[in-house]
Amino acid sequence: MSSLWEKVRRTLPSSEVEFVLDFSEKVDQSVIFLLNKAKQLLYSDEKTAECLQTSEAILDYSWEKLNTGTWRDVDKEWRRVYSFGCLYKAASLCQTEAPGNVYQALKICDMGLLMGASIMDNILGRVVKVLVNEKAVKKRSTEEEEKESFNIKKQKTECWLLPDIRPEVEVLKIHKPSMEHFRKKFLIPEQPIIIEGIIEHWPAFKEHQWSIKYLREVAGCRTVPVELGLRYTDEEWSQTLMTVNDFIDKHIINQEKYGIGYLAQHQLFDQVPELKQDIRIPDYCCLGKGDEEEITINAWIGPAGTISPIHQDPQQNFLAQVVGRKYIRLYSPDETERLYPHKTQLLSNTSQVQVENPDLDQFPDFANATFQECILYPGEVLFIPRSYWHYVRSLDISFSVSFWWS
Amino acid sequence: MFTMLEWFGFGFNQFGQITPIVSGKEKILLPQKIQTCNEFTEEVTENKMKLTKSHAEQAEAEETRARDCGGQPEATESRATESNWRARVSENRGLERSNLYCEADNTIRVSWSRRATLHRAKHSTCSKSHGDKGGICLYGFCSSSCGQSICLCTPKLHDCLDAMISENYLVVKFKDKIESWNIEEEENNPIWSMDITPSFMGDLPLAPGGYVVAKPPFYKSINMPISAKKLTLGEEHVVLLSTDGTVYTWGLGSHGQLGHGTLESQLDPLAVEALHGLKMADVSAGSWHSVCISDGGDIYIWGWNESGQLGLPSRCLQIRDNQRDSGEADMTDIERTEGNMHEEDSLAIFISIQAFPALLDVPGGIEFIKMSCGSRHTAAVTCDGDLYTWGWGKYGQLGHDSIQSVDQPKRVEYFAKQQFYVQHVVCGAWNTFAQVSKRDPPKK
Numbered sequence: 001m002s003s004l005w006e007k008v009r010r011t012l013p014s015s016e017v018e019f020v021l022d023f024s025e026k027v028d029q030s031v032i033f034l035l036n037k038a039k040q041l042l043y044s045d046e047k048t049a050e051c052l053q054t055s056e057a058i059l060d061y062s063w064e065k066l067n068t069g070t071w072r073d074v075d076k077e078w079r080r081v082y083s084f085g086c087l088y089k090a091a092s093l094c095q096t097e098a099p100g101n102v103y104q105a106l107k108i109c110d111m112g113l114l115m116g117a118s119i120m121d122n123i124l125g126r127v128v129k130v131l132v133n134e135k136a137v138k139k140r141s142t143e144e145e146e147k148e149s150f151n152i153k154k155q156k157t158e159c160w161l162l163p164d165i166r167p168e169v170e171v172l173k174i175h176k177p178s179m180e181h182f183r184k185k186f187l188i189p190e191q192p193i194i195i196e197g198i199i200e201h202w203p204a205f206k207e208h209q210w211s212i213k214y215l216r217e218v219a220g221c222r223t224v225p226v227e228l229g230l231r232y233t234d235e236e237w238s239q240t241l242m243t244v245n246d247f248i249d250k251h252i253i254n255q256e257k258y259g260i261g262y263l264a265q266h267q268l269f270d271q272v273p274e275l276k277q278d279i280r281i282p283d284y285c286c287l288g289k290g291d292e293e294e295i296t297i298n299a300w301i302g303p304a305g306t307i308s309p310i311h312q313d314p315q316q317n318f319l320a321q322v323v324g325r326k327y328i329r330l331y332s333p334d335e336t337e338r339l340y341p342h343k344t345q346l347l348s349n350t351s352q353v354q355v356e357n358p359d360l361d362q363f364p365d366f367a368n369a370t371f372q373e374c375i376l377y378p379g380e381v382l383f384i385p386r387s388y389w390h391y392v393r394s395l396d397i398s399f400s401v402s403f404w405w406s
Numbered sequence: 407m408f409t410m411l412e413w414f415g416f417g418f419n420q421f422g423q424i425t426p427i428v429s430g431k432e433k434i435l436l437p438q439k440i441q442t443c444n445e446f447t448e449e450v451t452e453n454k455m456k457l458t459k460s461h462a463e464q465a466e467a468e469e470t471r472a473r474d475c476g477g478q479p480e481a482t483e484s485r486a487t488e489s490n491w492r493a494r495v496s497e498n499r500g501l502e503r504s505n506l507y508c509e510a511d512n513t514i515r516v517s518w519s520r521r522a523t524l525h526r527a528k529h530s531t532c533s534k535s536h537g538d539k540g541g542i543c544l545y546g547f548c549s550s551s552c553g554q555s556i557c558l559c560t561p562k563l564h565d566c567l568d569a570m571i572s573e574n575y576l577v578v579k580f581k582d583k584i585e586s587w588n589i590e591e592e593e594n595n596p597i598w599s600m601d602i603t604p605s606f607m608g609d610l611p612l613a614p615g616g617y618v619v620a621k622p623p624f625y626k627s628i629n630m631p632i633s634a635k636k637l638t639l640g641e642e643h644v645v646l647l648s649t650d651g652t653v654y655t656w657g658l659g660s661h662g663q664l665g666h667g668t669l670e671s672q673l674d675p676l677a678v679e680a681l682h683g684l685k686m687a688d689v690s691a692g693s694w695h696s697v698c699i700s701d702g703g704d705i706y707i708w709g710w711n712e713s714g715q716l717g718l719p720s721r722c723l724q725i726r727d728n729q730r731d732s733g734e735a736d737m738t739d740i741e742r743t744e745g746n747m748h749e750e751d752s753l754a755i756f757i758s759i760q761a762f763p764a765l766l767d768v769p770g771g772i773e774f775i776k777m778s779c780g781s782r783h784t785a786a787v788t789c790d791g792d793l794y795t796w797g798w799g800k801y802g803q804l805g806h807d808s809i810q811s812v813d814q815p816k817r818v819e820y821f822a823k824q825q826f827y828v829q830h831v832v833c834g835a836w837n838t839f840a841q842v843s844k845r846d847p848p849k850k
Contacts, residue, residue, distance in 0.1 A: 028573040029590055030421065030519035030547040053432055057420055060800070060836075061518065064693060064781055068641045069658065238758070346660075346669060 004102070004134065008094040011126040016043040021084070026077045034058050035081070038088045048095045055088035066115060079117035083124060086112030090127055103221065106131045107243075110223035113271050114241075125273070132221065145213060151253050152212055156304075156396050162375065163327050163356075171330065171374040171382070182284050182383075187316070190385035192330050192372060200379055204278040204322050210399050211323065212248055215301070219272045220245040227262045231309045233342075233350060247301075252397055255303045262306040268299035269401075275299075279401055282318050282381065288405045296404040308392040310339060310351035315404040317384040321376045324398035328382060329355055329373040331389035338369035339389055355391045410843060411829060413514060414821075415440045415521070417780075417803030417837025423521040423546030424837060435802035435809070437820045437840065441545065442523065514841075516834025517571045517620075520546035520589075524569055540564055542576070549590055562594075568610045572620035579610055586624050598624045612637045617644070630675050640709075641693035641781070646675060651685030653678045653698050661694040662761035663709035669761065680763050681706060692779030692797075693835075698763075703773025703789060705766035711757050713782045714813025715797030717766050721756035723813050768794070768815050780833040785840075786815070791827035793818040793840055801836045825849065 002010075013019045021035050034054055041051035062085055065078040090105040090112075109131065112124045176197040177185070186193045204210045208218075226247050229237035242250075244263075251261025269276035276297075285295055296315075304324075310331065319328075331339060339351040340363050353363045360367055375395065376382050384390050386406075414437035415424035424434055425441045515522040523543045541563050568579040577586045578596075581604050585596035602614055611617040616627035617637050628634075633649040643657030643664060654675035655664040662669060665678045684706075686698045695709030695716060707716045714720040772794075777786035783797030783804060794815040795804040802809060805818040818840075821828055826842035833839070 028519075029549050030573060033547065033549065034420070054420075056800075057418075057432075064641070064835075067694070070660070344668070344670060 004097055004130075005095045007130045008091055008127060011123060011130060012042075012091065013120075016040065019043070023080070024077050026075050027081060031058065031061060031081060035084055038084075042088055042091055045095070048092050051088060051092040055085050055092065058082075059085035059089065063115075076117050079115065080119055083112040083116030083119045086116060087119065087123060087127070090124075090131075094131075102131055102134045106221055107223045110271065111241075114223070114225065128222075148212065148253060152397060162395060163373075165373055165375060169370075169372050171328075171372045173380070179284065179287065183287050186383055187284075187287060187385075190388070192385060192388060193383050194374060194376065195381045195383060196379065198282060199280070199320050199322075199381055202279055202322075205379065208278050210278065212252065212397070215399075216245060216248060218274045219268070220248075222272060224263055224268065224271070225266055226251065227264050228259060230260055231307050231354075233309050233347065233352075252303045255305075260303065260305060262300070262302040264300050264302065264306070264308070265298050265402075267297065268301075269297050279320075282320075282403060284383075285318070285403060285405045288316065290406050294406070298402045298404070300398070300400040300402065302394055302398060304394050304396050304398070306392075306394045306398070308390075310353065310355055310389050310391040312349050312387045312389050313384075313404065314349075314386060315406050316386050318403040318405075319376070319382040319384060320401045320403070321378050321380050321382075322399045322401060323378055324394060324396035325378070326376045326398055326400065327373070327393045327395055328376055329371050329391040330384065331369055331371045333387045333389070335369040335371070335389065338365045340366065351389065356393070411841055412843075413440045413442075413523075413839055413841050414438060414826075415837060415839045416805040418518075418801040418834070419837070421519045421546040423516070423519065423834070424839075433802045433809070434837075435805075435807045437805050437818065440521070440839065442543075513568075514832045514839045515569050515571050516832060516837065516839065517546075517573055518835040519573060520544055520571060521834065521839070522569060522571050522576070524566065526567065540566055542566060542569055542578070544571075544576075544589070570610050570618070570620045575620045575624075577610065577618055577620050577624070584610075584613060584618055586618075586620070598622075600625060608634060609636065611639060628675060632675060636689055638689050638691040640691035640696065643691065643694075643696070644675075645689045645691045645696045645698075647686055647689040647698070651687070651701070653681055653686050653689060655696060659761075661710035662759040663691075663694050663696050665696060665708040665761065665763050667762045669759075678763060688776065690777050690779045690784075692784065693781040695779065695782075695784070697777055697779060697784055697786075699774050699777060699786075703775065705768070705774050705777065705786060706763040707766050707784070708760045708763045710782075711760055711813075713798035713811045715779075715782050715784055716757070716760050716764065717784070717796050717814050718757040718760060718764065719755060720811075720813040721758060723811055766815065776831060778831045778833040778838075780838065781835040783833070783838070785831045785833055785838050787828050787831050787840075791821075791829070791845070793821055793828040793831060795838065798836075803833075803837050805838060822849075 016039060019039055021032070021039065023032060034057055038051055038054040038058060041047040041054060058081065062078050062082040066074050066082060068074070086108050090108040093101045093105040093108070106128065109124045109128045113128070116124070171192055171194050173194040173196055177195065185191065199205070208214060220243065222244050223241050224244055224247065225239055226242055227237065227239055231237065247261060247263055250258040255261075269279065279297070281292060281295060281297075310329070312333070340353055341348055342350055342352055353359070353366050358366050374382070416434045416437045417424070419425065419427065419434050420432045421427070425431065425438055513524045515524065521544070523545070525540045525543065563578055565580055566578045567581065570577040571589070574589060575586050576589050577584065583599055583601050586598040587593065587596050600613065606614055611619065612634055613625060616625060618625055619639065628646075632646065632654060634646055635649045636647045638645050640657070640663055643655060643659070646654040648654065653665075654677050655666070656672040656675050657664065658671045659666070660669050660671070664672055664676070665680065666672070666676060667680070681698070685701045686706075687701050689696070689698045691697070692709070692715060695707065695711075697705060697707045699705055709716065711718050711720050712722055714723050773789045774786045775789045777784060779785075780797070780803055783795060783799065785793060785795045787793055793805070794817050795806070796812050796815045797804070799806070799811040800809050804812060804816070805820060806812070806816060807820075821840065821842060825845040825848040827845045828840050828842050830841040831838065
């Protein structure tokens with residue numbers, strides 16, 4: 001029976017010499033020195049405290065680099081340094097068997113996956129695999145699970161409270177169109193459409209029906225980014241990190257007490273490979289230019305009541321609904337003037353108007369903007385053309401998957 | 407009568423930039439007298455090194471390091487040979503006297519992994535290699551000596567008036583020019599140079615028509631006719647104080663560090679409107695925050711407050727405090743305390759970004775005269791010689807004998823208790839250096 005450290009050690013290159021540290025001149029010599037020192041300390045097996053000390057300095061310095069300039073400008077090298085810092089720290093923690101260490105190490109690996117860049121062929125993913133299989137990871141009692149199922153059922157929005165969809169503005173539905181039909185009638189003319197019958201075969205609907213319970217099983221102790229606050233345009237809005245279990249506890253089950261939280265726009269499927277296996281990329285994406293690796297897949301998980309203010313994205317979007325229903329409103333790019341986009345650089349892709357309670361004194365022309373709307377049900381996929389303005393509000397606990405492609 | 411001035415340092419010391427590293431001294435939590443070239447006693451005789459007994463411990467540490475690096479006795483020998491770039495300091499005659507002169511007129515410049523001590527030409531009987539011409543001593547990271555160097559000087563830096571250091575470059579100002587040198591590479595010539603007239607007023611980074619930065623392209627022009635008194639650089643912004651007391655800022659604004667009330671960037675200098683009518687005497691910039699002191703001794707501060715560097719309540723600190731010991735908390739512990747915190751503090755206001763200047767909240771009667779910023783902490787000297795620090799404290803850079811971050815100004819008790827009067831403060835990214843004199847008479 002191997003110890004935790006022995007298992008983690010096996011994910012690392014077998015010798016120090018094979019552990020290659022290779023960086024461009026962008027990375028300061030002083031940092032390279034620390035990276036080498038930490039590697040030496042890690043492989044010496046028993047310099048845990050010193051290794052932790054050194055990896056903290058590496059993490060703190062690269063974290064500062066990651067926060068300099070815009071995210072796009074951050075040199076990938078610094079993200080790699082950050083990942084190495086995470087690897088050293090997580091591995092050192094595993095040199096000592098202590099209950100908190102597994103959780104700590106897992107959190108750090110997640111930080112590396114979230115903010116760093118892939119190193120050593122995704123070694124952090126391999127370390128995570130060791131950690132999630134440790135017995136220290138707690139299982140919940142059946143009693144707790146039953147109580148939770150009850151609380152979850154209470155959150156479904158009753159039919160009499162649903163928004164009224166007028167037939168003349170309702171988004172049309174089509175069942176499994178051919179590639180050519182989709183391309184000619186919807187992709188080229190940039191026309192939104194709801195597509196049925198193309199995701200029912202996903203394991204997410206069959207063998208691994210997605211649910212709160214399943215999410216806890218497969219990703220409960222993983223650390224994810226969560227948005228707090230009603231809308232990202234509000235002053236009180238913020239982003240934070242927490243485990244999936246925490247997110248469910250606070251913002252799905254106890255939402256009244258802790259407020260709205262939304263696990264939004266997060267590449268969860270890169271972080272949790274088991275979830276990636278439950279979904280498939282829609283065939284229509286191959287009508288695009290890029291290849292599969294360039295398609296961005298995001299998870300959107302939250303309670304009833306999460307809101308995404310009207311905004312536009314620069315790529316084509318397939319929004320696949322798996323659990324729960326969402327109310328969605330769509331405005332053509334032709335209506336841009338009537339949507340009063342923010343003037344700032346940061347929010348120029350977002351409208352200033354609150355869709356379901358517009359201030360018509362401040363934004364009079366909004367009343368004249370033509371739109372389409374729908375309630376998106378589980379099993380349906382909404383095609384949102386590039387630059388099409390869209391507003392989304394969840395009506396139930398909701399799991400959606402979006403595919404951004406060009 | 408001389409006033410004996412000494413430099414103390416605290417905070418990040420991973421590279422021995424404050425005092426030589428011995429195990430456990432990677433962070434210094436309480437002010438410690440810094441190591442200076444005058445105290446490093448070593449005689450250079452031809453190509454051999456002889457160390458005096460009083461520094462045997464230091465020598466031992468160096469030997470161990472040399473062994474760890476795969477045994478490089480050549481390193482010590484090459485340091486003994488004279489080259490244009492590297493020369494060993496040796497002087498232990500007239501130690502006290504030269505300390506007085508030297509300490510009185512040297513200045514500290516700090517980067518993340520190094521500390522530079524400037525010895526100005528006019529006062530110097532301080533060391534053999536500096537002679538009476540002045541020079542710069544570098545402490546901290548040196549790639550050829552297993553990560554720590556005691557001293558690095560070059561004859562070409564004689565007559566230097568001022569300097570700036572970054573991780574890779576040293577920018578030096580002389581009477582008639584400003585040059586930049588590559589720190590790690592052995593070079594006999596500067597890699598960049600610009601002429602200036604001796605009449606140019608303004609300390610680094612100010613330069614004629616603009617300012618210098620310690621990385622390529624080294625010079626940036628300012629396209630507005632502002633009479634500049636002082637200029638200070640953050641990680642992604644610039645703060646300028648004009649001779650009429652107006653504060654200008656420009657650069658990236660995503661952390662509120664420009665103080666114009668938005669998160670927008672500014673290409674060109676823009677006056678901070680909220681301070682209109684208040685005359686400022688000094689400015690300083692951290693990586694993502696800006697600070698200024700008014701004529702009346704008040705501090706105005708704005709930018710990122712993620713570690714309490716603005717002296718405003720910081721959410722991260724509440725959560726960290728509740729975690730008790732950083733790093734060892736069980737996940738369930740964190741859940742419980744966070745839950746409690748939420749119930750009790752539902753009305754608590756935390757500020758993570760302050761986009762407009764805020765007046766620093768200090769106990770009544772305190773007037774500040776000087777300050778300096780690290781990457782995420784702030785240090786300020788009062789007019790009666792106390793040092794206050796606040797912000798990120800993980801490496802001991804606040805000097806409170808702790809690794810806790812603090813979100814309100816707190817006096818560094820060490821200096822008060824030891825009857826030191828703080829004259830000056832200079833911060834590196836993760837450490838703080840204070841120049842002090844002995845109080846006479848002592849203060850209660």
